[in-house]
Amino acid sequence: MQNASSLTGSSDPKAVARQLMQKAYNRDGLPEIAVGLIFLFASGLIYAPDVLPRGSMGFKLAVLAFAFLLPFLIFISPWALQWVRRRYFMERVGYVQHKPIGWRWVGFGIALGALLALALFGVLPRLPRLNRWLLAGTGLLGGALIAWCGRLPRFVIEGIVMAATGVFLAVAGVSLEIGFAILLGFQGLVTLVSGSVVFLRFIRQPTETGE
Amino acid sequence: MSAKIQRLAEVDRIIHEPARLMVVALLAAVKEADFRYLHQSTGLTKGNLSVHLCKLEEAGYIVIEKTFRGKYPLTICRLTERGRGALDNYRKIIKGAL
Numbered sequence: 001m002q003n004a005s006s007l008t009g010s011s012d013p014k015a016v017a018r019q020l021m022q023k024a025y026n027r028d029g030l031p032e033i034a035v036g037l038i039f040l041f042a043s044g045l046i047y048a049p050d051v052l053p054r055g056s057m058g059f060k061l062a063v064l065a066f067a068f069l070l071p072f073l074i075f076i077s078p079w080a081l082q083w084v085r086r087r088y089f090m091e092r093v094g095y096v097q098h099k100p101i102g103w104r105w106v107g108f109g110i111a112l113g114a115l116l117a118l119a120l121f122g123v124l125p126r127l128p129r130l131n132r133w134l135l136a137g138t139g140l141l142g143g144a145l146i147a148w149c150g151r152l153p154r155f156v157i158e159g160i161v162m163a164a165t166g167v168f169l170a171v172a173g174v175s176l177e178i179g180f181a182i183l184l185g186f187q188g189l190v191t192l193v194s195g196s197v198v199f200l201r202f203i204r205q206p207t208e209t210g211e
Numbered sequence: 212m213s214a215k216i217q218r219l220a221e222v223d224r225i226i227h228e229p230a231r232l233m234v235v236a237l238l239a240a241v242k243e244a245d246f247r248y249l250h251q252s253t254g255l256t257k258g259n260l261s262v263h264l265c266k267l268e269e270a271g272y273i274v275i276e277k278t279f280r281g282k283y284p285l286t287i288c289r290l291t292e293r294g295r296g297a298l299d300n301y302r303k304i305i306k307g308a309l
Contacts, residue, residue, distance in 0.1 A: 013298065020233070020236075
């Protein structure tokens with residue numbers, strides 16, 4: 001009983017519960033598929049203004065979609081995921097009602113992010129080769145976030161891939177828009193493939209009946 | 212120091228059992244969860260999990276509700292206030308001793 005043996009008197013039950021929930025949340029690969037699709041969508045929206053004529057309808061739609069539709073999709077994705085699981089996979093994943101989001105913490109995170117962005121805006125313009133710093137920094141930070149949030153071996157690998165891609169693009173000296181499009185597009189593809197493999201393996205498991 | 216270690220003798224043996232501790236810890240982290248979710252998350256066998264859930268219910272630490280979601284039968288488990296208090300007390304005793 002591998003999971004129970006990790007619960008010794010020296011382990012915090014809260015930490016163990018978080019680990020178990022994290023594994024359960026990522027068991028079917030659906031969160032990765034959602035993240036991969038969002039990354040690919042973001043990549044397309046970043047690349048589109050580069051190729052579309054300025055002022056064209058497509059250009060405007062791409063900018064508006066990036067500003068409004070993309071954040072909206074990111075915001076609703078947890079509920080969408082929950083709906084899909086309950087509608088189609090409840091017999092496989094079971095039913096769980098998580099505690100409400102701590103909006104105080106979300107507000108704190110947004111405030112912290114805004115402060116960080118302001119601080120960076122003060123520092124970044126003074127840096128030479130700003131594009132490279134942004135690409136490398138995004139790759140490294142994004143990779144670290146993926147590895148830390150996922151806390152499973154495959155997420156650590158995905159995090160390393162993102163960090164390496166960001167650094168590679170920075171060294172290659174590509175433009176900022178192209179660089180971000182490639183970074184998010186490639187990472188989206190990696191995440192989508194990984195999530196799809198996990199999902200297919202999950203679907204192929206026989207459904208247990210009865211309790 | 213020895214008083215804190217001696218408090219280990221007071222630890223709640225219902226919660227102290229690793230499988231039940233896992234179940235209670237999971238239920239403390241969510242609002243409610245069904246049998247299948249607990250079964251898959253903990254890795255316990257169905258029979259084993261059933262026995263532990265019964266013991267926790269007898270102790271008043273969880274409530275079990277059998278319901279349906281459409282045609283799908285659900286056995287939903289929730290931690291009671293008593294169960295939450297027992298888990299908090301357990302954590303304090305263990306943290307104090309270690």
